[in-house]
Amino acid sequence: MSKVEVKKVVVAYSGGLDTSVIIPWLKENYDCEVVAFVADVGQGAEELEGVEEKAIASGASEVYVADLKEEMVKEYIYPSLKTGALYEGKYLLGTSMARPIIAKAQVECARNVGADALAHGCTGKGNDQVRFEGAFAALAPDLHVIAPWREWDLVSREECLDYLAERNIPCSASLTKIYSRDANAWHISTEGGVLEQTWNAPNDDCWAWTKSPEEASNEAEYVTIKVEKCEVVAVDGKDMSPYEALMYLNDKGVEHGIGRIDIVENRLVGMKSRGCYETPGGTIMMEALRAVEQLVLDKSSFEFREELGVKAAHLIYDGRWFTPLCESIIAASESLAQDVNGEVVIKLYKGQATATQKRSDNSLYCEAFATFGEDEVYDQSHAEGFIRLYSLASRIRTLNSQK
Template sequence: MSVKKVVLAYSGGLDTSAIVPWLKDNYNCEVVAFVANVGQGDDELAGVEEKAIASGASSCYVVDLRDQLMREVVYPTLKTGAVYEGQYLLGTSMARPVIARAQVELALKVGADALSHGCTGKGNDQVRFESAFAALAPQLKVIAPWREWEFSSRQSLLDYLVEKKIPTTSSATKIYSRDANLWHISHEGGELEDPWCEPSEQVWTWTKSPEQAPDHPAYIELSFVAGELQRINGQVLAPVDALSLLNDIGAEHGVGRIDIVENRLVGMKSRGCYETPGGTILLAALQGLEALVYDRTALNYREEIGLKFAQLVYDGRWFTPLKDALLAAATSLAQDLTGDVVLKLYKGRVTVAKRRSVNSLYSEAFATFEDDEVYNQQDAAGFIRLYSLASRIRAMHAADKTAQES
């Protein structure tokens, strides 16, 4: 494969630090490092440009994608109610579309003829990135070193960097593999590879344990317009700032921890621990508002959309007509999701304490257990007779058949 210039999705970690010189050695090409700021934190971004240049990159571009992630992926996905396999709030997979698109845009801008990433051949991310590349720039070649090179361990990569005289802060004793962005942080490896082993407290890095959380609950009020968060406790906040605040509040109260065994797209199961404090709060608030606003058929349909959308996001099919169609349906339903929700945070749990909406379908006049003048309970008899008509006819047929046989 002839390659002149490649744009590498670069993090500054061990893998991508080794990929830069490996690409130059094996493809004799110029390497441009691309760093996506998706809210992984200042510690991970500190000195990343210098690291890239020291590894052999000709240049390094750090692109702030936090606002795009929130407005174009997180808020739309929340309207669908997407949750993968009942628990996972899609933290890693939601960041991939904006990262892949920005990487392609940079490649086209600098005249590159190839893209590269540090995803392993066992994971989901290789599919997510390369599916996005195929949809956005199929003419660009894709190089996936983990599917090509001879390295098979952290130590072999460290030895290679020593050979190339490239400095690194990584070590062979790293226990966990982590991925962080504004929405969440994931943890894999170490004792988590044994599903019979309870995660130790050193696994968790964002949230307090429920046992160590405050002994008194916290109450917060979230205000939504058409399914999108507008205010927290009456204060108008931009999406990035709002999620950061909710992350801090939720983390303090032990909210958002999950420990799951999930089905990867490539076929194997993996065990991971995830922390999504702000996202857990947002989803609970929207579900509380949905209960007021959506009728039963609308809610059932939104739940169907959520199942399909979770699978779509997890599988890396963001740049597809199906995504547009599902999102259009969810957005249409969410036009009525305007209102306020008060949530109670206590010892790792989030519960809806109060909710209200100008579009609420709840009527105290109809639902009351006291006297009312709007509902004639005798009407229910005819409804039940028609509702159960098929069962009644079936039972009558069964009785007739039994009588004939006897």
């Protein structure tokens, strides 16, 4: 297949083995200038240490590092939380939610440097290739997209290391890497190794952040979370930005083993994959937001919000953030969130985050109506007429069958 002529390409660069190979490969195979774009989405200082020097050593002409942490939590994670999105009932979409903001910032970088192409290091087996390229299609359909893993003949970690060694390009990667990990402020994922056999229980190495519940404190800890319009705005009496709140709750959750899941999920490309995901602060946030919703949303509104969550989870997972449907779902959840204000106390203990106290000025819970004791506000005889009308269709259907 003949290659498209490219003059300058911006590659999403992490400093790992794959992207270290991609830079010289692009220069050799496309005879183009390569600009490295690095997204700081909270993966940690260790991951970013020396990343600019690594990119230049690999052959990049320029390196741009974008601090996206606050924006990611405020503009992508918080809106997703309002929908209640949980992929296949468990996954809090940690990797998925980082991809649209990275892709958007990469496109902006390409525009700023006058690039005519974009490149990523996603494999042909995973979801991320769809997420990146779906975002590129929505934001910059005029830019050519290069996916080296779908073009080159390198098939193993050994071959990638040999490729760099032959060109005297330094790389800290080695053959001893067992697990594939992806981290950001929201979560860390672990795949590969023992997890590739579903009958293998995850070992201690499969968990990178959180303490095991068995090793966590024997004393429960309580955090108080203030919620406004279905957003966490303060924790333990201190106003915090979205990113600050997440970092604070991450620290708490890590110590109590909160937010671990071991899931076999359905990838968009058709295969199943297994991963161990840790989302400590996010799990606490989700528990707090749903607790306030229980007080505020009526039955029909809550049911609709649940439907939004299921649909949003698939859209986000499938890389369809920049679509009219996703925008509409987020707008609907924003509307429902207007009255979701309140305060929640969350108990953190041995891997569990549990709402133990909750209150809201907008609460629809009324003790005078709900009490099992004597009341003067509800005439129980009124229920008879309601039930008769509610079940009228069933009554008529059965009477017809008896004719």
